[in-house]
Amino acid sequence: MRWTGFYLFTTREVPKDAEVVSHRLMIRAGMTRRVAAGIYNYLPLGWRSLAKLMTIVRRELEVAGCVELSMPAVQPAELWRESGRWSRYGKELLRIRDRHERDFCFGPTHEEVITDQVRHDVKSYRQLPLNLYQIQTKFRDEIRPRFGLMRGREFLMKDAYSFHADVASLDETYEVMGQAYERIFEACQLDFIRVEADSGAIGGSHSHEFMVVAGTGESVVVRCGSCDYAANQERAEAVLSPPRDAESAERPEPEALEDVDTPNQKTVEDVATFLDVSPSQIVKTLIYETDKGLVAVAVRGDREINDVKLGNFLDVEWLEMAGEARVREATGAPVGFAGPVGLGEDIRLIGDYSVRQSVNFVCGANRADGHNRGVNWGRDATPESWVDLLLVEDGDPCPRCGKRLQLSRGIEVGHIFQLGTKYSEPMKCVFSDKEGNSHAMPMGCYGLGIGRTIAAAIEQNHDDKGIIWPLPLAPFEVLVAPLQVDDPEVASTAERIYRELLEKGVDALYDDRDERPGVKFKDADLIGFPLRVVVGSKSLAQGHVEVSMRRGGERQSVAVERAVVHILDLLTVG
RNA sequence: CGGGGCGUAGCUCAGCCUGGUAGAGUGCACGGUUCGGGACCGUGAGGUCGGAGGUUCAAGUCCUCUCGCCCCGACCA
Known part of the structure; x- marks a missing residue:
């Protein structure tokens, strides 16, 4: 393929909203162009x-x-109605209607x-x-x-x-x-x-x-x-606190349940500081709204719930953190003071394993500006189930071998x-x-x-100059670039190398543009051809061309007659 | 869906606050000097300022509506 006949236009600038490297480079290299939000042309190079x-x-x-x-x-709605997904799939399903008012989706x-x-x-x-x-x-x-x-x-x-x-x-x-x-x-x-x-x-x-x-x-x-x-x-x-036999553990004596004033202490950090306990001694109660009603989840104060696990356990179609109004309705308190003690009948209470062993813990008191302390499971509240709902964090123990997770x-x-x-x-x-x-x-x-x-x-293969294609995915394996296209010697040598490469089955692009060397080099780096053959008048006078690899960037002077063989070698080695 | 922002030359953007001749860089065309890492000088073409309506003697600029696009959020009490 000859560059001038190929639809390939690189750019220096890129829209400011393109933030991710791969996106920027694909635009700059002339691989794709946005047609509408999330909809792209795949240009010849990208294709x-x-x-x-x-x-x-x-x-x-x-x-x-x-x-x-x-x-x-385009698919008929009837098939989706049969599977039940016409109603379940939600707004991600692009629904369209034909001239007979029949429903279809893309x-x-x-x-x-x-x-x-x-x-x-x-x-x-x-x-x-x-x-x-x-x-x-x-x-x-x-x-x-x-x-x-x-x-x-x-x-x-x-x-x-x-x-x-x-x-x-x-x-x-x-x-x-x-x-x-x-x-x-x-x-x-x-x-x-x-x-x-x-x-x-x-x-x-x-x-x-x-x-x-x-x-x-x-x-x-x-x-x-x-x-x-x-x-x-x-x-x-998560295996933060694996279940263990209650009797085998040494447990502190249960303390009396206490209701303490905690004015304006809404977050776990606030409460921990205010009551001088560590966040892990607090049981945080999160109120979720689901298609099957309200659910309260008790989890260690310093940890987070994995919504996907929760959704699977509850077998619900959707769930989300309940809004201010729903929380108030469910607990009688503003957000920040929910707790498992004395929750209403109409709300399920699920306990995460992380707090199963908690003793004499602190939690919200379901009233404004109040928390309970000395709370104990069984006596004061009992979740209907204990489940692993924890979002795994860096450094947690591996569920298989117990070593650290990354x-x-x-x-x-x-x-x-x-x-x-x-x-x-x-x-x-x-x-x-x-x-x-x-x-x-x-x-x-x-x-x-x-x-x-x-x-x-x-994303995985680039540098500040551009893309560094892995050979198997490169749009072209080799770029043959004559630096002076109007020099007959240069042009004919480059062209000969290019043709030989094609004959050997190499995927090569011939940069026949009448551009300055700098432009050709910048474009070559940007697009990221794994191999580049430069034919310039000066080195050609010595009987050499220059072969270089995009990854690593080392250049080698190679005798003109050896160039093709050398390139074939490099391509085989990878 | 909520919040914020942006639509001006092919592209990247300035101009808008404070209304009064449509701008820069880049790209493109032409001429010249250059010619191994995005050269330089000159000339030129290129715009219904996203769209509609309004205010005004006058709107890219102010107001209303609308369309498109982008970012953040829509999760932790």
């Missing part, structure tokens, strides 16, 4: 990187036994459509298992799209769906897919980890996310420094989970077993963000 990733994905999925197909972006995912297809064709256990995938445009009407391709509304996603005759088969495919994902991200040369993830209301025994390690990631990853435990923070188990940030580029019969059941995607009995097919689903993976690759 080449996406295409390379898609090729890798297809290659590994074929190995894993997946079959590619393509499904529509697909955010394709469980309904694929299930509808498979139930039509597959009737017997003999036809299972199946694993179908597509790479296709999705639309999710995100509250706040941001960070360019990292969180767009319209985006490219590889989504695969597997169908099985039994759970064992699902388990097997799930593992195969996990390995395929590992091979994909390894092939992209990305630093990633596979973490346990929350499978949420979907149920299912397994769910894993694939995270590209990056400080700008939106997800928090919990890792053990000693063993291989790794989980999404939403999922990570928190880091990651970009979620892949998510695999077992759906079970969540869709096959309501949509009657059934098959006959050997005995002729009918069963809903257990399903798995496997997503991989194409654009997000490219963005993540840039």
Whole structure:
């Protein structure tokens, strides 16, 4: 490809609202341009990187036994009504109406459509298992799209769906897919980890996310420094105060329950200072509002609740911290003075493990400017359940080996989970077993963000000059840059090298622009071609061209006749 | 959805408070000097100042409405 014939325009400046490195660099390198909020053009250069990733994905999925197909972006509401998601999915589902006033949506995912297809064709256990995938445009009407391709509304996603005759088969495919994902991200040369993830209301025994390690990631990853435990923070188990036998522990004598005045002491820190206790001796009571009513959660004063765990335990569709008015209604006190003692009948009380062993603790008294001290479970209040609801923090003990956990940030580029019969059941995607009995097919689903993976690759591979592509994802492997295009000697040499590279199957771009050397160098660094061949009149007079690698940046003078061989060597080594 | 901010040349922005001739840099075109790390000089083209309405002799500037975009928040008592 010749630069002047390629639609490639770099810029020096970038809109000030582009804050994340990958976003800025993609705009500057001429890879993408925003069309609307969270909606982008993939320009030829960017599209080449996406295409390379898609090729890798297809290659590994074929190995894993997946079959590619393509499904529509626009889907009829009736399928979503059947699965129940038309009403449940919420505002992220972009709903549209055709000229006949029929309801459609722009697909955010394709469980309904694929299930509808498979139930039509597959009737017997003999036809299972199946694993179908597509790479296709999705639309999710995100509250706040941001960070360019990292969180767009319209985006490219590889989504695969597997169908099985039994759970064992699902388990097997799930593992195969996990390995395929590992091979994909390894092939992209990305630093990633596979973490346990929350499978949420979907149920299912397994769910894993694939995270590209990056400080700008939106997800928090919990890792053990000693063993291989790794989980999404939403999922990570807390073992702060493991349950133990009450009688085996030495417990202080219960003190009398006391009601003390704590004027204006609303936060845990305020109360701790005021009453001269440590925050961990305070039991904080959080009031949540859910679609199943109000819930009070007791947790150690210095810790936070993991809303995802809470939502899963309660099996609710939504929950949020109750507002000022609801808190007052529920506890009779303003925010800051809720406590487990004497809570109303209409509010459930759940205890987090972190306070199960608490004795003679401090908590809100459910009145303005008042707290209880000397509170004890059983005598003064009793949660209906003790549950792990804690948000894991840096330094907490590992649930597997007890060593310290570390928190880091990651970009979620892949998510695999077992759906079970969540869709096959309501949509009657059934098959006959050997005995002729009918069963809903257990399903798995496997997503991989194409654009997000490219963005993540840039987040992980750049410097102050620009992108440093991992070779497999680079839009072009080699840039051939003649510095003086009007010098016939320079031009013909550069052109010859370029042509030979093409003949050898190398993905090369020929910078035939009549630009000053500085401009060409800056653009080369910005775009991040892994290899660069510079043909300049001065070195050519010595019979040399210059070959350099973007990563590391070292330049080598190479004899003209050896240039192509040398480049091929470098490309093989990687 | 709540709060804040921004829409002016292809791009990045100034001008708005205090109403009176539409600006800079960059990019683009042309000419010249340059030519191995985003050169310099000169000339030029390029704008319904997001849109609608209002106030005014006069609106990019003030007011109202509207559309679009961005940021923060919508979580810890």
